Amino acid sequence: xxxxxxxxxxxxxxxxxxxxxxxxxxxxxxxxxxxxxxxxxxxxxxxxxxxxxxxxxxxxxxxxxxxxxxxxxxxxxxxxxxxxxxxxxxxxxxxxxxxxxxxxxxxxxxxxxxxxxxxxxxxxxxxxxxxxxxxxxxxxxxxxxxxxxxxxxxxxxxxxxxxxxxxxxxxxxxx
Amino acid sequence: xxxxxxxxxxxxxxxxxxxxxxxxxxxxxxxxxxxxxxxxxxxxxxxxxxxxxxxxxxxxxxxxxxxxxxxxxxxxxxxxxxxxxxxxxxxxxxxxxxxxxxxxxxxxxxxxxxxxxxxxxxxxxxxxxxxxxxxxxxxxxxxxxxxxxxxxxxxxxxxxxxxxxxxxxxxxxxx
Numbered sequence: 001x002x003x004x005x006x007x008x009x010x011x012x013x014x015x016x017x018x019x020x021x022x023x024x025x026x027x028x029x030x031x032x033x034x035x036x037x038x039x040x041x042x043x044x045x046x047x048x049x050x051x052x053x054x055x056x057x058x059x060x061x062x063x064x065x066x067x068x069x070x071x072x073x074x075x076x077x078x079x080x081x082x083x084x085x086x087x088x089x090x091x092x093x094x095x096x097x098x099x100x101x102x103x104x105x106x107x108x109x110x111x112x113x114x115x116x117x118x119x120x121x122x123x124x125x126x127x128x129x130x131x132x133x134x135x136x137x138x139x140x141x142x143x144x145x146x147x148x149x150x151x152x153x154x155x156x157x158x159x160x161x162x163x164x165x166x167x168x169x170x171x172x173x174x175x
Numbered sequence: 176x177x178x179x180x181x182x183x184x185x186x187x188x189x190x191x192x193x194x195x196x197x198x199x200x201x202x203x204x205x206x207x208x209x210x211x212x213x214x215x216x217x218x219x220x221x222x223x224x225x226x227x228x229x230x231x232x233x234x235x236x237x238x239x240x241x242x243x244x245x246x247x248x249x250x251x252x253x254x255x256x257x258x259x260x261x262x263x264x265x266x267x268x269x270x271x272x273x274x275x276x277x278x279x280x281x282x283x284x285x286x287x288x289x290x291x292x293x294x295x296x297x298x299x300x301x302x303x304x305x306x307x308x309x310x311x312x313x314x315x316x317x318x319x320x321x322x323x324x325x326x327x328x329x330x331x332x333x334x335x336x337x338x339x340x341x342x343x344x345x346x347x348x349x350x
Contacts, residue, residue, distance in 0.1 A: 012305065012328060012346065013318045014189015120311065130187065134328040134346060136295070138321045143188045146313045153187060153309040155340020158333055165330020171187065171309060171340070 002099060004046075004124045006109040006116055007038050008143055009131040015140035016111060020050055022140070023058040030161035031131040034168060038129065039067065042108035044099065048115040049073040052085075070098065070107075072115050090118050117146040128153065128171040134164055177274060179221075179299045181284040181291055182213050183318055184306040190315035191286060195225055197315070198233040205336035206306040209343060213304065214242065217283035219274065223290040224248040227260075245273065245282075247290050265293050292321040303328065303346040309339055 009027045010016055017024065027035075039045060045067055047055065052071045056064055069085045076087035088098060099107055109119055119125050130143075153171035161168055184202040185191055192199065202210075214220060220242055222230065227246045231239055244260045251262035263273060274282055284294055294300050305318075328346035335342055 010189065012303070012344075014185065117313070120313075128187070132344075134330050136319060136324075136326040136328070138292070138295075138319050138324045138326075142317070144311060144313050149311075149313045151311040151313075153311070153340070155309050155335070155342065158335065158342060160330070160333065165328070165346070167330065167333065167344070169187075169307075169342070 002096070002105055002107065003126050004107045004109055004119060005038070005042070005127050005129065006119070006125050007035060007129045008111060008116065009035070009133060010143055011133055011135050011137045011140075013136045013138065014143055015137040016113065016143055018137055018140045020112070020141065021054065023054050025058070026135075027131065027133055028162055028164070028166045030166050031133065031168075034129075034131065034161065038108055039110075042106045043104040044068045044070055044102070044107055046070045046072065046095075046107055046109045046115060046119070048112050051110060051112045051115065068104075070095070072118065090122070095119070095122065095124060113141050113143065113145045117144045117149075120144060120151060121146055121149050125151075126173055127156075128169075128173070130169045130171065131161070132167050132169065134166065177271070177280055177282065178301050179282045179284055179294060180213070180217070180302050180304065181294070181300050182210060182304045183286060183291065184210070184308060185318055186308055186310050186312045186315075188311045188313065189318055190312040191288065191318055193312055193315045195287070195316065196229065198229050200233070201310075202306065202308055203337055203339070203341045205341050206308065206343075209304075209306065209336065214283055217281045218279040219243045219245055219277070219282055221245045221247065221270075221282055221284045221290060221294070223287050226285060226287045226290065243279075245270070247293065265297070270294070270297065270299060288316050288318065288320045292319045292324075295319060295326060296321055296324050300326075301348055302331075303344075303348070305344045305346065306336070307342050307344065309341065
């Protein structure tokens with residue numbers, strides 16, 4: 001059973017970042033701990049090219065390099081990091097076939113906007129872990145950005161992560 | 176003590192509507208009941224011109240007409256509905272002074288995007304009741320849309336409104 005799990009942290013107004021270079025260092029310590037456990041449970045991380053670059057720039061090498069990535073891009077590169085990175089154009093490659101080929105079962109989708117949207121539109125996302133931080137950015141990058149799609153979910157659980165009111169919502173996608 | 180309470184219903188991806196003509200008939204019955212109680216507790220409703228028009232078109236007359244409104248617009252009209260509606264350009268009129276003048280204590284701010292943003296930027300909002308429906312629109316109108324502002328909140332309570340997982344979050348604005 002292959003499971004695509006989207007994990008995201010948003011503000012009250014639904015922003016995942018202030019702009020495309022904004023690393024998610026604005027999230028709470030409690031969310032960072034949760035994210036780390038989700039990543040450690042996963043076989044592979046799916047991210048967009050920009051999110052990959054921002055993570056590469058901001059994460060310590062010993063953490064960044066031990067993880068496996070599928071990086072979505074319209075201009076796939078050769079695999080310069082050995083077995084760590086698969087570059088993939090989701091318009092041309094069947095992502096489900098790709099994860100099957102590599103025997104990846106637990107897929108952690110970490111964004112950004114275009115990656116969440118592409119996988120949601122391809123009906124690949126099975127569940128969503130959404131952390132909401134008690135702040136507002138006013139403007140910024142949305143969780144999704146695509147016309148002509150919608151989806152329904154069922155809330156499986158709510159968890160309060162800290163005293164200020166960071167919450168973690170776990171949604172299951174309905175078919 | 177004057178209290179500005181913003182009340183909004185959003186999708187998982189933080190949208191308040193699919194477009195500017197989209198009435199909030201997409202929200203759950205549980206949210207509609209909550210909204211009604213919030214409105215009934217209030218002295219006056221603050222809405223933008225477009226939200227006012229959409230509500231006027233979609234609500235039954237006996238409900239629409241018994242409520243008091245302050246309608247924010249850059250082109251204020253005369254008060255064609257007698258005492259029910261005050262038209263106000265928030266760039267020119269001090270909204271706090273206006274509600275004091277009319278002795279309004281409990282102000283219910285119902286949107287849309289521009290109204291929530293204007294009042295948040297003017298630091299008038301004291302609390303936010305945010306209902307999250309377990310659906311995604313993919314695109315649409317955001318809760319806020321403004322550069323150069325941010326705000327912090329404390330979560331006061333979480334309430335699950337129905338079995339599918341509509342939740343109601345109550346946030347208090349931090350200074």
